[in-house]
Amino acid sequence: MRIDYRVPQPIALDISLDIEGFCVLLGRSGEGKSTLLKAVAGLLSARGTPYDNLPPERRPIGYLPQGYALFPHLSVWENIAFALRGPKSAQRAEAQTLLERVRLADLADRRPHTLSGGQQQRIALARALARKPELLLLDEPTSALDATTRDQILGELIELIGALGIPALAVTHDPHLAAMADRMAVLSRGRIVQQGTPSEVFGAPAGVEVARLVGYHNLFEGRITQRTQTETRVSCDDIGLNVALAHGAPSHGRVILALRADDIDLGYADTVPTHGHNQLPARIARLRMHGLGLHLCCDAGLAVALEVQIPRRTPRHDPLHVGSEVTLSCAPTAIRMLPAVD
Numbered sequence: 001m002r003i004d005y006r007v008p009q010p011i012a013l014d015i016s017l018d019i020e021g022f023c024v025l026l027g028r029s030g031e032g033k034s035t036l037l038k039a040v041a042g043l044l045s046a047r048g049t050p051y052d053n054l055p056p057e058r059r060p061i062g063y064l065p066q067g068y069a070l071f072p073h074l075s076v077w078e079n080i081a082f083a084l085r086g087p088k089s090a091q092r093a094e095a096q097t098l099l100e101r102v103r104l105a106d107l108a109d110r111r112p113h114t115l116s117g118g119q120q121q122r123i124a125l126a127r128a129l130a131r132k133p134e135l136l137l138l139d140e141p142t143s144a145l146d147a148t149t150r151d152q153i154l155g156e157l158i159e160l161i162g163a164l165g166i167p168a169l170a171v172t173h174d175p176h177l178a179a180m181a182d183r184m185a186v187l188s189r190g191r192i193v194q195q196g197t198p199s200e201v202f203g204a205p206a207g208v209e210v211a212r213l214v215g216y217h218n219l220f221e222g223r224i225t226q227r228t229q230t231e232t233r234v235s236c237d238d239i240g241l242n243v244a245l246a247h248g249a250p251s252h253g254r255v256i257l258a259l260r261a262d263d264i265d266l267g268y269a270d271t272v273p274t275h276g277h278n279q280l281p282a283r284i285a286r287l288r289m290h291g292l293g294l295h296l297c298c299d300a301g302l303a304v305a306l307e308v309q310i311p312r313r314t315p316r317h318d319p320l321h322v323g324s325e326v327t328l329s330c331a332p333t334a335i336r337m338l339p340a341v342d
């Protein structure tokens with residue numbers, strides 16, 4: 001399904017988006033993600049296809065707002081029945097069928113506050129299904145979930161929506177959710193700046209804004225000085241780096257290099273890193289624990305400090321401290337080359 005929407009207020013949007021399976025629209029806070037969903041649902045004034053000029057109640061859309069908006073004083077089945085018509089007994093039977101579709105048949109008489117965040121989310125989904133939607137819209141589906149179970153609950157939700165066979169558009173600023181989608185798009189300054197599968201977008205961000213949103217912590221400027229058939233040599237503050245050639249990457253002049261914190265390897269000054277590419281002597285400027293690993297800020301002579309994520313501490317990592325001399329290294333294929341921004 002394709003949606004084309006133009007929204008004048010409260011923020012100008014001009015959006016064309018292909019929705020297949022579970023699609024995630026990623027954007028910073030305030031970019032207009034909720035505004036787009038409300039426009040498609042007919043809850044604010046906008047022009048676009050499909051559903052142009054249809055009042056909200058006639059749009060075949062299932063809308064899950066942030067926090068789900070379940071009625072606390074109604075039972076689960078009454079929350080779902082709120083979207084149904086007809087005699088009470090028929091409503092109850094249909095609510096029960098919808099609860100079975102979201103695999104929560106035994107919770108019909110509970111109140112929403114007695115359920116987990118993931119269960120509440122599925123009740124909201126059941127209520128949305130009562131409208132027989134041809135499109136599901138989910139506003140920040142991660143926001144009310146517990147961080148420890150979030151990925152599991154979202155995995156189950158995505159699987160469930162896939163089994164229902166209804167295309168879904170979820171909006172979020174969370175790259176973890178985007179990484180789990182069938183397709184994703186990135187919203188910036190009112191437009192879609194990139195869309196594709198998560199591996200296409202995470203693997204080849206179209207620009208600095210996308211790179212930042214999908215977790216490239218290290219962004220720094222350089223100038224292309226040499227090019228071979230497979231690699232480009234880029235000079236960054238007098239430090240030379242080899243970058244693997246990628247389709248569509250700039251071929252000359254100023255560029256921005258993007259590098260993920262967990263794509264940098266760390267060796268001690270007296271050890272040779274696991275691979276011989278792009279070795280940078282560096283000094284640890286800051287260091288903090290990150291789960292089982294470490295997050296480091298290292299001064300390697302570039303204009304910016306390099307952020308380095310070590311997933312698991314080995315016994316050799318224990319002596320690391322501010323001021324330690326280390327050798328950073330990264331493979332040429334780990335560095336993305338983006339057009340420079342003026």
Ligand SMILES: Nc1ncnc2c1ncn2[C@@H]1O[C@H](COP(=O)(O)OP(=O)(O)OP(=O)(O)O)[C@@H](O)[C@H]1O
Pocket residue numbers: 010011027028029030031032033034035036172173
């Ligand atoms: N009712 C309103 N009146 C005035 N301005 C509004 C209104 N609703 C939203 N805005 C503004 O429109 C812009 C987009 O808001 P929107 O809620 O769509 O952003 P968002 O991308 O969903 O943000 P978040 O991720 O923080 O939820 C923001 O600058 C917001 O302040």
